[in-house]
């Protein structure tokens with residue numbers, strides 16, 4: 360629940376689940392993010408786009424405290440979470456589906472999913488059966504070692520794990536990477552839309568403009584470590600100049 364005192368101390372963040380205020384982040388003195396402002400409200404699907412190396416993964420790593428040096432304010436429900444260990448950020452309701460997907464290769468699919476349900480949370484929005492209904496392929500493969508899965512199946516498993524933590528916000532780092540366009544269209548995009556419809560807030564880092572425009576309610580483009588563009592996906596779709604200039608497409 361939002362902390363009332365913290366909200367009062369942070370004007371303008373009352374409806375935001377996650378806010379970044381003037382966030383600078385980098386590695387060993389090298390700056391990657393140079394003053395990023397973002398706001399994610401409940402129910403938003405915010406797509407963060409940008410060319411290779413624009414700092415998209417660094418943004419997620421800053422949010423989850425996974426390595427970069429960070430300055431500025433990162434707020435979750437108005438509470439400043441800078442420097443919190445990653446497990447505490449997870450307890451605050453955030454889950455990350457990392458690039459490369461982070462599943463336990465030696466465990467069976469079903470064991471990977473069951474492990475994710477061990478997170479103690481009051482809200483139970485997603486059950487194992489819900490995940491199998493969303494991704495029937497995972498049910499078929501439930502006894503397979505996760506290391507034997509295809510890229511698409513591993514992606515489904517990683518999303519399923521994030522759902523079973525009952526996170527309020529799921530951040531996904533390039534979930535379409537390495538997936539066949541057919542799979543992106545027929546499995547990933549509908550799954551992300553279902554998540555949003557069921558009230559999970561999404562922070563979607565993507566190179567795949569089509570997917571981002573398809574599922575996002577808001578878009579942001581990073582360039583030179585800053586937010587170079589922020590607006591509705593329809594606006595970005597029509598702005599061929601911005602797409603070309605900022606994404607090189």
Ligand SMILES: Nc1ncnc2c1ncn2[C@@H]1O[C@H](COP(=O)(O)OP(=O)(O)OP(=O)(O)O)[C@@H](O)[C@H]1O
Pocket residue numbers: 386391409410411412413414415416417418426566
């Ligand atoms: N652990 C690290 N140590 C040092 N530099 C890093 C580290 N991780 C990323 N960088 C550098 O930070 C910059 C931004 O990288 P980042 O991975 O955030 O970009 P990205 O937008 O996610 O790109 P991509 O789409 O290629 O994944 C790059 O120049 C990269 O080389």
